[in-house]
Structures are given as C-alpha cells and as structure tokens.
Amino acid sequence: MADTADQKKPTRRRRVRLAPPAWWPLPAAALLGLAAGGAYGVLKAPEYAATSYVVAVPNETTEPATALGFAQAYARIATSSSTLAYAQPRAGIGVQQLRTQVRAETSPESPMIAITGTSKSASGAADIANAVADALSLSSNQAAKNTGVQLLLFSQAVAPSDPASASAPLSGAVGLCAGGLLGGLWMLARPARRRTREEAAEAVVPVVAGEFASLPAQGDHSETKEKESVR
Template structure:
C-alpha cells in the first residue's frame, strides 16, 4: 500500500509572503488614497483672511525701535486686553478670537500680520480687521511713551477660496504616503526561498558486504 502525500495548507503569513512584490505598493497606495480622500471629504472648508498694520516711529525715535515694538505688538495682539475690544466689532466671543486669530512679525520690517480663520469667509474678514483695529487703538493710547504708532497698512479682504487642501490633493498625498509605506514594508519583507528548496535527502550508507559475495 502506497501512502499518498497530503498537502498542508500554508499559514496566512506564508500566503502573504507568496504574494507578488508589487502588491504591497498597490495596497499601500490604495489604502492611503482612500484615507486621504475621506479626510478631504469629511474636513469642513476653512477660510483665512489677513490684515496688516505697520509700526511708524515718531519724531526722535529710530527705525530699530519701531521694529522692536512691532515684535511686541505682535505678541500682545492675541491677549485679552486687545481681543476684548475686538469682539465688539467682530461680533464673536473672545474665545473664538483666541482660537481663530494668529499674528506674525518680521525681523526685517516693522509690520504685523493678523490672520483669522473661519468656516465663513465674511467672518474671517471681520475678525482680522477687528483685531487690527483694536491693536492700533491700544498702540495709539501709548504712543507718548513708546514714540511709536501703529497704522493700518492693509485691510483684510474676502478670500477667493478655502485655505484647506482640496479633496483631490489630500487623496494624492494619501496615496503617495501609502505607496511609500508599502515600499518600506516591501524592503522589510523576508526573502522567499527558491522553488526547489526542500529537505536535503539523507545520503545512504552502504552496509557491510555479505559473506561469500565476491567483490
């Protein structure tokens, strides 16, 4: 009676190892693109509006003093003392202004940019202009001691489009990131042995020669 060898089912890990090499790249790009597209669709659009104020030195003050006070005004623009006045013109609470308004300054120019973000473009414009207006009023009240005035350089205008990335871009970024991770997984994948790999047959050792058998 001859024993018929039975095939064993390969474990799931071995099945994964036997997939083509490019499957990791395709799967990673697909999953990454799917997640990126979902992020772009589920994230609400956000609009940003920016206004600018410039520090002007008074008679007897130096441009360096104006740049220094511009840095200081950029830091205090989001404080409660300024935002408390800005909420009156913006029509939103102080907490909304604190979470939505950011300022930036430049070491080369005595200018402060005030950027506000909101789901509504008109509200973003109102918040940016309101904070700039409140900041210039506070600077005007202390100009006798600082010898520096803040003047509105540019008012915020209605943005032409959302500041958030479009869905097509988030999908592309997600697919690229997923493909990159798939490539890294492919590099870390253990090398698969050759098809002819198998147990090494045991060498047969000849036994002792039978007695009386001529050699």
Template sequence: MTESPEQQSAVPGRWRRRRPAFVRPSWWPLPAGVLLGAACGFSYGMLAQPEYAATSYAMVTAGKDVDPAAALGYAQSYGRLATSDATLTYAKGAAGEPVRELRTHVRSETSPDSPMITVTGTSADRDRAADIANAVTEAVVVSSGHVSKDTGVKLIKFSHAVPPVDPASPSTPLGTAVGAGAGGLVGGLVLLVRPRPGRRGVTPQVPAPAQGGAADERELVR
C-alpha cells in the same frame, strides 16, 4: 493541437506540468499603501468642511526722534500681543466670538525685514473670517495708540481684510497628494520590517521526490 482526455491520462503523472499559480509580488504593500492613502486624502478633501482665511495688515512707523530700526523691534512685540488675552478680550465684541474660540481662529505673523504685522482670521464662514482679522487688528492698533507717546512709534492699519473667494482648506488635490505620500511611506515601512525569505529561523522547503524514484534506486542496487 489540444490533447484528448485519453491522451492526457496516458502521460505519467510526474511529467505533467501544472499551471503555475498566481504569485503575489513581494512589493505589493507599496502600491497598496499609495492607493489607500490617496483614497483617504481624496475623501477627506471632498467631505470635510471648507475653511476660509482672511488677512489684514498693520505697520509700525517710527517718530521723528526715533531710530527707524526700532520699528522692527516694536513690530515683533505687537505681533506677539495680537493673540494675547488682553487683545482678544477687546476684539471679541467685534469678532462675535468668545475669547476661547477666537484664540483658535486667529494667528499673527511678523517679518524680520519689515515692520509689518499680518493678522489672519479663519472660519467656516468667509465673512466671519474677515471680521475676525479686522477686529483683532483694530484691537492691536488701539492698544498701541495708548502708549505711542512713550514708545515713540505708531501702529497704523495698512490693509483691510476682505472676505476670501476660495477656501484655504481643505484642498482636494493637496489632500490626495498628501494621502498618497503618507500611504507610500507606510507601505515602504512595511516592506522594511516584514520578514524576508532566507532569513535565520526560516526552514527551506525541500521538494518531495518524484513517484517511482525509490523503485528505480532499488533496481540500480540490485
């Protein structure tokens, strides 16, 4: 039953109970960091310009009088030469980009178990990405052909790069997940480094005595 204002005023002030104020949980930086990071990652995935990646393959084959294991070593060497200035200078005409720009849009990889070289071209245009990969691969194949009689191995183009259908980056789900993880990490660090109650240098708060307490003590002394 609800008390009237007159009944509430008749109750002594020290016995009144105030409505407890909202207390913010101590672990609030963790969910806040996760939400903020997820929002930033989602925004980046939606607003950033998509980038396409196309890959072509080349394989090193050994001659009749050459140890097949030597093809693995030459594949490693040709893989490193794929992004060299000499190769990119030869490929810049077919790729349609200067050497400085072409260097940032191409990468090569090799496998220790197979004499295969992968050349990947990246660009905001899917057709240009395929052109970059094919131009660089063709340049490496032509360069290796000049010394094939001396090395005893031959580099052949194994697969032609085609324009990709879907962009390689950015991925909105991946960006959201990465952003949430980074935000959670930052929130966890904030929880670790911020001061906590009860540490040295923090003065505890002592509640003030209730009204009328001093008068009651004086009456007891008398």
C-alpha cells in the same frame, strides 16, 4: 453498473493556490491612502483665511530701529487676552475661540505685522482679522506718547474667494503618496525578516547534521558487542 458507480464518485478537483506577487502591498497601501485622503478632503469643511496688515510708524524723535523693535513686541501681544477682549465684540465670537482662529506674524527686517484670521466662512475670516488689527492699533496708540511709536492700518483684510484648506484632489494626492511610502517601507522590512528566519534555519541545519554524524552507526554497535563476547 460499473459505469453508474463511476459516475457517482465525486470528482476531485485540484485546487491551485496562486500566491500574490511580492509587490502587492505597494499598490494596496497607495489605493488605501488615496481613498482616505479623498474622503478627508470631501468630508472636512473648507477653511478660509484672510490677512490684515498694520505697520509701526515712529514719530519725529524716534529712530526707525525702535519702531522695528516695537513691531516685534506688538506682534506678541496681538493674541493676548486684553487685545482679544477689544476685538471680541466686532469678531462676534468668544475670546477663547478667537484665540484659536487668529495668529500674528512679523518680519525681523520690517516693522509690519500680519494678522491672519481663519474661519469656516470667508467673511468671518476677514472680520476676525480686521477686528484684531483694529483692537491692536487702538490699544497700542494709547501709549504712543510714551513709546514714540504708533500702529497704523496698512491694509484691511478682504473676504477670500478660495478656501485655504486643501481640496479633495490635493488631499487624495497626499494620501496616495503617504500610502505608497508606507507600502514601500513595509516591502523593505518584510524581506529582512524572511532572510533572518532563513539564516537561522541554515545555522541550525549544520548543527543537527554534526550531531547525527557523531553518533555511531548500527553496524559499529554490533561489531563492538561481538568483540566483547569473544573476550
């Protein structure tokens, strides 16, 4: 009977809680960043970019420095409403959308303007760049007699073979680095908070110990009472 009772008693198992290592946020954050970056690269539609070049050419009576200055001015108006209105029929998109998919850049040392079009299709990016380049050349050449400078098409944009946006492996690598950086920063900040708490606790202990030391012992109370009764 005793053996049966002993068998019915539930066995108590000791639960051992293993604390995770202190460096666990680093790989966790890195893996999370890798997953997020890879998912972004896979789910986002690829974006293509194509560039067309136009050059400012001075006439016989105009100095080259003047052409350089007009190239800077024409680069600023390449994305204006008037220029985009000329380019809109050939680009096949509205003016507002066209403004977000084209940019113009120039160099302070060269009278050449780079007009870049971006789109989700390679042919669409080339069409946008060429449409804006032709519209800019047409509008500027109407005033060539007064300015002494005309814009000529130097190179047309062609449809790119590879997208300009980051691929899934590259996005994953960027996410991995960003996650690892955030995990490392969190590890650096966490011990600082822990040390602050420990220092606060160590500062409280001497104060409490001093208060207890200043209190009279129990034997001192009894001796004081006996002396007072004798008196």
